[in-house]
Amino acid sequence: MAVELLKGNVAFAEAAVRAGCEAYFGYPITPQTEALEHMARRMPELGRVFVQAESEVAAINMVYGAAAAGMRTMTSSSSPGVSLMMEGLSYMAGSEVPAVLVDIMRGGPGLGNIAPAQSDYLQIVKGGGHGDYKMIVLAPATVQEMIDLTLLAFDLADRYRIVSVLLADGSMGQMMEGAELPPMRPLAERPDWALTGARGRDTNLVSSIHLDPEEEEAFNLRLQAKFAEIEAREVRCEEHLLDDARVAVVAFGTAARVAKTAIAGLRAEGVAVGLLRPITLWPYPEDALRALAERVDTLLVVEMNAGQMVEDVRRIVEGRVPVRFYGRTGGVMPMPEEIADAIREAASAGHAAGASDADAPALEVPA
Amino acid sequence: MTVQAPEPLLTPVYQYPESLTHVPTHYCPGCTHGVAHRLIAEVIDEMGIRQDTIGVASVGCSVFSYRYFATDFAQAAHGRAPAMATGVKRANPDKLVFTYQGDGDLASIGAAEILHAAVRGEHITVFFINNAIYGMTGGQMAPTTLDGQKTTSSPRGRDAATTGAPLRMSELLAQVDGAAYVVRRSLHDVVQIRRAKKAIRRALEVQQQGLGFAMVELLSSCPTNWGLKPDEALAFIRDEMVPVFPLGDFKLPDEATTGASA
Numbered sequence: 001m002a003v004e005l006l007k008g009n010v011a012f013a014e015a016a017v018r019a020g021c022e023a024y025f026g027y028p029i030t031p032q033t034e035a036l037e038h039m040a041r042r043m044p045e046l047g048r049v050f051v052q053a054e055s056e057v058a059a060i061n062m063v064y065g066a067a068a069a070g071m072r073t074m075t076s077s078s079s080p081g082v083s084l085m086m087e088g089l090s091y092m093a094g095s096e097v098p099a100v101l102v103d104i105m106r107g108g109p110g111l112g113n114i115a116p117a118q119s120d121y122l123q124i125v126k127g128g129g130h131g132d133y134k135m136i137v138l139a140p141a142t143v144q145e146m147i148d149l150t151l152l153a154f155d156l157a158d159r160y161r162i163v164s165v166l167l168a169d170g171s172m173g174q175m176m177e178g179a180e181l182p183p184m185r186p187l188a189e190r191p192d193w194a195l196t197g198a199r200g201r202d203t204n205l206v207s208s209i210h211l212d213p214e215e216e217e218a219f220n221l222r223l224q225a226k227f228a229e230i231e232a233r234e235v236r237c238e239e240h241l242l243d244d245a246r247v248a249v250v251a252f253g254t255a256a257r258v259a260k261t262a263i264a265g266l267r268a269e270g271v272a273v274g275l276l277r278p279i280t281l282w283p284y285p286e287d288a289l290r291a292l293a294e295r296v297d298t299l300l301v302v303e304m305n306a307g308q309m310v311e312d313v314r315r316i317v318e319g320r321v322p323v324r325f326y327g328r329t330g331g332v333m334p335m336p337e338e339i340a341d342a343i344r345e346a347a348s349a350g351h352a353a354g355a356s357d358a359d360a361p362a363l364e365v366p367a
Numbered sequence: 368m369t370v371q372a373p374e375p376l377l378t379p380v381y382q383y384p385e386s387l388t389h390v391p392t393h394y395c396p397g398c399t400h401g402v403a404h405r406l407i408a409e410v411i412d413e414m415g416i417r418q419d420t421i422g423v424a425s426v427g428c429s430v431f432s433y434r435y436f437a438t439d440f441a442q443a444a445h446g447r448a449p450a451m452a453t454g455v456k457r458a459n460p461d462k463l464v465f466t467y468q469g470d471g472d473l474a475s476i477g478a479a480e481i482l483h484a485a486v487r488g489e490h491i492t493v494f495f496i497n498n499a500i501y502g503m504t505g506g507q508m509a510p511t512t513l514d515g516q517k518t519t520s521s522p523r524g525r526d527a528a529t530t531g532a533p534l535r536m537s538e539l540l541a542q543v544d545g546a547a548y549v550v551r552r553s554l555h556d557v558v559q560i561r562r563a564k565k566a567i568r569r570a571l572e573v574q575q576q577g578l579g580f581a582m583v584e585l586l587s588s589c590p591t592n593w594g595l596k597p598d599e600a601l602a603f604i605r606d607e608m609v610p611v612f613p614l615g616d617f618k619l620p621d622e623a624t625t626g627a628s629a
Binding site: 053059196203208 | 417419420421437439440442452455459462480486
């Protein structure tokens, strides 16, 4: 395959097609609508399923139905639409059906705007719907990763019978970049648990109900064991210029990409700074972060929100090292110079304060 | 050694349908959910489609219907059965997919999902149990509750001026082009039950023939939450519900244009 100039939304949609996604259900919402439009054209021409649902509520329940029937299936949306899907996602977790959701995040809360943001971290990574459940969360930082992680999302969803989420912001969806699409994969067989009609076998049931509390607890314990297995096996992250770093930036997606530009400039000035970029937001690269916290002076978390992932970073490093935060909200992108300033302040504060200042406020350091 | 099966002394005329499991139901005495289940199971048996049928259960008293049908089944979220059934059917276009929903599920929280399944002409069959009340949660007012009817959330009787008048879903959905077959039947006496069974069969045949969305609304009793004896509850359907929810065919397939057999 050759490198093509591809828009993020089209890239993940076509990647899903080539991953063997046989059914797409969605509802228009900016800034992800190009994905729905791509699927509206592509899926019927391949004899596959495309339905424009009446709402995101319906879309996720159509995904639930197709997933229950054992098809590779997906939906995509953006923050307000994803909020409407929380009910369905909880049911899918409760009945262990695999599917893929792409959330092209935008500024909020409420209707907010259509500019890029990362403010769905807590909603997606921590659950969002009711009950104890997890979704595998993948955070691309390039259009190529939109493609590669979409393929991975389907494979992991099937392997663990879980919902995988591609969590990207509006700029990842809208940007065009050179990227290479994979070849078309053959379609998968339906799994033996799927609803396909009980011909020559016992009946199958896809359900999330366990009325007996003991039975529900046993189910929950089984889910937790599965989540523990995923945490042990499926962590992915990028470590960038960390070998000699005194300050480490922790950021995902577009924020990490902007941070890399800032880091390149500072490296030219001789500042020892690097980047830890989680690619899986759940399972989180906890071991890599903990090891990093043992050897740097300061961590700086950069996000396009008011401070969501930083809660996880502080939980994981347990006060080993000061954790600072720099964020922009409401759809405002952080510029490399802003992040560079935050890194410089972190570097000087890190040397001055040592490793005890875990609760240092974001940027409000004394002049 | 071969054992000859003894000749039955009498010819069985009433047997357990193969499409029902042998699980005792949780339904209250006098409730007609059991009748509806039996009719659907008989039709599935008679059509020979048990192994090609997938049910989608809803939320409410029918939440456990998946326990009672010996077919593949999904359990949907409240009101979302038509959306989930859309996914199941699109993934299995050669199978028969039905939902089994009550009036709180279908006419209230799931109003958008049922309407748009009909708009798309989704090739599913909907069995809509209308007993004018929320049963599972203990007798609250539904969109189908009669004007003046006392429920636990309309203790002085439903006031149409502030809570609306009973919603007639069959009449509403019959307006939709994608709906091929929409009828209302009742389960309050033997004659009506026989008519209901014919409609259930026709609704599944409409799906089999690919004619579009099909729904059978079944007026059903809820003696527990109506505070009536079982026989009084059947009389309530006949005397109070039928005048508000008239029985009849609201949409039938255009046999001339589809060329389908009746």
